[in-house]
Amino acid sequence: MTQKFFRNSNMGSLIARLCLTAILAVAVQSEVLAQAVTQTIRGIITDQQSKQPVANAVVEVMANGSKQGTVSDADGSYAVDGVPVGRVTVHISHMSYGEQWMPDVVVASGKETILNPELLEKIQEHKELVVTAKKVKVTEKQMATVSDHIFNAEDTRRYAGSRNDVARMAGNFAGVVTNNDSRNDIIIRGNAPTGLLWRVEGVDVFNPNHFGQSGATGGPVSMINNNVLDKSAFYTGAFPAQFGNATAGVFDLQLREGNVKKREFTGQMGLTGFELGAEGYFSKSSKASYLVDYRYSVPALLKALGVPMGTGNAIPKYQDLSFKIAIPTNKAGKFTLFGVGGLSNIDFKGDIKDTANFYNDPFSNLYFKSNSGVAGASHTYFLSNNTSLRTVAAVTGTQVKTIQDSLNDARDAFATYREHTNEWKYVVSETINTKFSAKDRLTAGATADDIHYSLADSNRSDAALKQLHQEKGSTQLLQAYAQWQHRFNDAITLNTGLYAQYLTLNNTYAVEPRIGMRYQVSPSGAFTLAYGRHSQMQNLMLYFLRTQQPDGSYIETNHNLGFTTSDHFVSGWEQSLAGSWHYKAEVYYQALSNVPVNSYASSFSALNLGAEYGNPTEDGLVNKGTGTNYGAELTIDKPFSRGYYVMATASLFQSLYKGSDGIEHNTAYNNHYVVNVLGGKEWKVGKANAICIDAKMTVAGGKRYTEISLPASVAAHTAVYFNDKPYEEQFNDYFRTDVKLTYRRNGNKVMQEIYLDLQNITNSQNAFRQGFDNRANVIRTQNQLGFTPSINYRIQF
DSSP states (O other): OOHHHHHHHHHHHHHHHHHHHHHHHHHHSSOOOSOOEEEEEEEEEEEETTTOOOOOEEEEEETTEEEEEEOOOOTTEEEEEESEEEEEEEEEETEEEEEEEEEEEEEEETTOOOOOEEOBBBBOOOSSOOOOOOOOOOOOOOOOOSSSEEOHHHHHHTTTTTTHHHHHHHSSSSTOOOOOOOOHHHHHOOOOOOEEEETTTTTSSSSOEOOOOOOOSSSSOOOOOOOOOOSSSOOOOOOOOOOSOSSSSSEEOOOOOOOSSEEEEEEEEEETTEEEEEESSSOOOOOOEEEEEEEHHHHHHHHTOOOOSSTTOOOOEEEEEEEEEEEOOOSSSEEEEEEEEEEEEEEEEETOOOSSSSSOOTTEEEEEEEEEEEEEEEEEEETTTEEEEEEEEEEEEEEEEEEEEETTTTTOEEEEEEEEEEEEEEEEEEEEEEEEESSEEEEEEEEEEEEEEEEEEEEEEEEEEEEEEEEEEEEEEEEEEEEEEEEEESEEEEEEEEEEEEEEEEEEEEEEEEEEEEEEETTTTEEEEEEEEEEEEEOOHHOOOOOOOOOSEEEEEETOOOOOOEEEEEEEEEEEEEGGGEEEEEEEEEEEEEEEEESOOOOOOOGGGTSSSOOOOOEEEEEEEEEEEEEEEEEEEEEEETEEEEEEEEEEEEEEEOOOTTTTOTTTTOOOOEEEEEEEEEEETTTTEEEEEEEEEEEEEOEOOOOHHHHHHHHTOOOOOOOOOOTTTEESSSEEEEEEEEEEOOOSSSSEEEEEETTTTTTOOOOEEEEEEETTTTTEEOOOOSEEEEEEEEEEE
């Protein structure tokens, strides 16, 4: 929908000119200060299992051949002052806990570096396998055994082409395909993007992206601001029992807390918007903190200022706000308030001069608006030294409004499609975490979602609009889980769990086992194995699709649909190599069942929903479809050290399904393979500054599509597909190369950074979709984004 905006060269030029002053301001400053620029590293060290603070942990910071250190106090707090800016390595050790190495820690002059590591207690045995941590990036496994990725804010801004977006960053991981340049939808192991779960601060939220459609999980611009992210996780299969109602993967996002010792500010300007952020303490005598960040779209702001945009009436307008307030107490536990929300809208007016842009049909007007967000409060209280209780109450919702009109040759408008949907839910959850010993930990929880909806849409049929949905009401989704971790010794860990959910809408329920094992065969090699059953309710729009009867009345033939079910098996091997290199290989098999398909023989399957724009329109569905995904993945990486990093991922996969016709077909997401190669190099400039270059190359199988019958389409005056041969055709391979140039300057208490991200630098013409032009009676192919420069300026002080 907003692809035209992002491919517009005038837009990039305007933003570049706006940032020019900032670039010059950075460039003309002196490169070497008379006094060395330093900063503070601080944080709190906790026990990974109990979440209690760890006292007397030794913290060492290594930079430029020198070493500084300190010891954590009774509250687990530590601070290392006078750390030179740049990249440093942090080592944390304790006689009772496994050590941690954290290389590639960026220390900047404009903001203190906050690190809150969690240590895993050692199991003391006479014959103990000593697992010595190498100097590689730490991955805190928690309750996950396989297919997990831990990341932080620095990871989201590192890679070329990621646009500071967590979803686009995840596209670099093995098993993930993101070959849609205009949106950040992610395909995990051949699953539809709708199988992804987004969780923020423990709350399952609706689509956290601007311009997101009903039931979708992606969009052109993320409203998750990476400047407010804490350490978070991304799972691509067989995920642990605390996650449910998803069949593909999980984003478990955490918002960081504000600095309790200093007031700090962030400003940012780039293609994704103008941004201002602030954080700090409420008073020096309290440990309470705040963090708030607001962003407004660049195109909308420039138009409001009277600057010509060169994009006609199609001006993407969006804004978002993120915040977190943390209030720890001495006896009553810790309270937090949090929120993420965004507003977005865009108007496309039919342009007779633009006959090849399917997002902006020259013979239609499209007005689109979407809002989404979450706000809540949490309370964490320690019932004992090893048992904590966390309570969360929140509200999350989404709204989509679409108006589409067709235009005749006289440019008169006729109503074609109308949509006005609202979905929101009130969420209450309780989670208890108990550490029985270094060997055993139990986490259990329950969540109640009170879901409310108002769904209305209609499309043109003959000479009038025909209702598809017209429903208001509420339902409840109840979830519960228990997850037990047993460590036989420091080498063998077993994670077992059980998850259950119940939907009151049609009294559907599921009980799902989860199990995973990790065996550290040697200090450098580990074997992993996991299985998980995962179920997911259908899109609400699917349940309430209306079917008109001969007497003019309507019935909802999909109302009693059950959950789609996934059985996911994963096995892997991880190996640390010399020089901080590491590789990880996984193979997987996923069997999908109870998939909604037509009651009569047809190739339709709900597994392909999300491949095209629009709400589901298939009625009379039954849970009799199946699907199969299997493949192999390899990741080779060297975390940042000695001035550079390298990562390469390769995925080979097959994604198939059976509709009610009983024939095995390719899914819409069966690209077969994807390969990513990334790397970056950093050079120090003077004592405090740096120049970086990052590059990324992606090669993937082309998007699949169903062939259009030209003679039938000409006769019908609309696209007619060979639906008996779904997704048999495939575009040429997708190829894209991105290069990012960054200059970072650390002044006295001010950090300034500017980067130029050159996306699709070779201007590869990657096919996106086909469509039928019923005026010219031809089939047209639309390409994805060509060469797109993006510039970004960030300041911290």
